[in-house]
Amino acid sequence: DSSDITDVENYRKANFSSPNPEYFGKAKGMNVLYIAMESLQTFAINYKMPDGQEVTPFLNSLVRENEAFYFENFFHQTGQGKTSDAEFLMENGLYPMAQGAVFVNKAQNTYQAMPAILKGNGYYSASFHGNYKTFWNRNVMYKALGYDQFFDAEYYNMTEENTKNYGLKDKPFFTESMPLLKSLPQPFYTKFLTLSNHFPFEMDPEDTDFPAGNTGDKVVDQYFQAAHYMDEAIEQFFNDLKASGLYDNTVIVMYGDHYGISENHNEAMAKVLGVEEITPTLNVGLQRVPLFIHVPGVKGGIQQQYGGQADVRSTILHLLGIDTKDYMELGSDLLSPDHRNWALFRNGDFVSPEIVQVKGKCYSNVTGELIEGTEACKEIADKAATELQISDEIVYKDLLRFYQPEGYTPINPNDFEYLAPKA
Ligand code: GP9
Numbered sequence: 001d002s003s004d005i006t007d008v009e010n011y012r013k014a015n016f017s018s019p020n021p022e023y024f025g026k027a028k029g030m031n032v033l034y035i036a037m038e039s040l041q042t043f044a045i046n047y048k049m050p051d052g053q054e055v056t057p058f059l060n061s062l063v064r065e066n067e068a069f070y071f072e073n074f075f076h077q078t079g080q081g082k083t084s085d086a087e088f089l090m091e092n093g094l095y096p097m098a099q100g101a102v103f104v105n106k107a108q109n110t111y112q113a114m115p116a117i118l119k120g121n122g123y124y125s126a127s128f129h130g131n132y133k134t135f136w137n138r139n140v141m142y143k144a145l146g147y148d149q150f151f152d153a154e155y156y157n158m159t160e161e162n163t164k165n166y167g168l169k170d171k172p173f174f175t176e177s178m179p180l181l182k183s184l185p186q187p188f189y190t191k192f193l194t195l196s197n198h199f200p201f202e203m204d205p206e207d208t209d210f211p212a213g214n215t216g217d218k219v220v221d222q223y224f225q226a227a228h229y230m231d232e233a234i235e236q237f238f239n240d241l242k243a244s245g246l247y248d249n250t251v252i253v254m255y256g257d258h259y260g261i262s263e264n265h266n267e268a269m270a271k272v273l274g275v276e277e278i279t280p281t282l283n284v285g286l287q288r289v290p291l292f293i294h295v296p297g298v299k300g301g302i303q304q305q306y307g308g309q310a311d312v313r314s315t316i317l318h319l320l321g322i323d324t325k326d327y328m329e330l331g332s333d334l335l336s337p338d339h340r341n342w343a344l345f346r347n348g349d350f351v352s353p354e355i356v357q358v359k360g361k362c363y364s365n366v367t368g369e370l371i372e373g374t375e376a377c378k379e380i381a382d383k384a385a386t387e388l389q390i391s392d393e394i395v396y397k398d399l400l401r402f403y404q405p406e407g408y409t410p411i412n413p414n415d416f417e418y419l420a421p422k423a
């Protein structure tokens with residue numbers, strides 16, 4: 001009942017990472033644009049093929065030129081809901097479900113999500129995706145999140161040559177999105193969900209001249225080609241954003257949604273990483289996904305702090321000059337001076353610079369060695385368990401319907417309708 005929300009509020013108050021005054025409001029009033037980079041893992045960044053070619057030369061250039069904040073110890077926190085779980089984490093600062101997809105099972109809940117918060121600040125919101133709107137129940141869940149518009153496959157040229165696997169290829173996706181984006185009222189909050197780098201990563205031959213890997217594992221070998229194609233598509237999108245002028249007043253957030261290469265491919269991944277075997281701590285390390293935040297007029301750089309997808313929402317809201325103290329979100333602002341410097345996983349394990357918990361066992365994150373007993377890991381493991389429990393309380397009991405953040409204008413999901421374009 002409504003008394004449960006009091007526990008949540010108390011937890012939130014006790015675990016709030018206050019905004020960094022150096023960055024708070026630095027992006028006030030700017031447009032916001034997220035790019036979900038399908039299945040992109042951090043090992044691909046700055047990785048070179050045997051012939052010396054970079055897999056993601058464009059993303060690498062952003063790191064090299066301090067064009068964006070690049071978080072190299074950032075982890076996905078998704079469960080079975082994959083892409084949709086990542087969307088949920090990024091836009092609510094809450095964790096997805098231990099089983100099943102929150103987008104499918106809890107779309108009737110009340111949320112105070114990123115699009116809704118920004119709507120109250122004068123923003124218009126839209127999601128762009130080259131797959132059909134019912135996938136992951138997005139057409140229902142997006143209403144609960146407060147999306148004004150959803151440009152799904154019906155808005156794109158879904159021809160044979162433009163599509164592969166789950167839907168539209170990334171290059172036509174970004175090209176065809178540009179006029180739609182330009183037509184939006186500003187400031188906007190937008191999200192672009194890419195698709196080309198999706199398991200099993202097979203490309204049409206005409207779309208790539210990049211070399212495949214040579215591990216002998218088809219999935220891993222093709223991954224490099226698909227990731228390279230996505231990198232090219234993102235570069236083209238950045239060029240279009242620059243040409244349109246939007247680049248100068250838009251915060252761009254790019255994140256890997258979840259792993260693309262599962263543990264089933266550990267043998268090949270050992271070859272990729274040049275190690276004898278993928279140990280438990282190396283496997284946790286492979287759950288790193290890239291996070292880039294570009295803020296016009298703000299110098300970026302490599303960020304080493306540990307964090308996860310639930311940490312992004314407060315980071316971005318604080319950059320926009322919006323206080324988050326009253327929002328029932330979890331995680332910890334990545335740019336805050338009191339950022340907590342660890343990330344939990346949906347199964348209760350966690351990772352920090354010093355220690356890692358894998359399937360309940362405690363390891364050194366420096367040597368990878370097993371630490372006898374669980375005492376060394378207990379402090380963070382307990383915090384992770386509490387945070388997951390608080391998140392589950394909110395999601396399973398639909399607690400946000402009993403809570404109204406100060407200054408927040410509630411949205412009504414029934415106000416939104418995502419119609420196909422007129423013929
Ligand atoms: C499908 C896309 C991919 O619309 O989001 O889904 P995934 O399998 O990665 O969750």
Ligand code: MN
Pocket residue numbers: 038039082083084257258
């Ligand atoms: Mn995905």
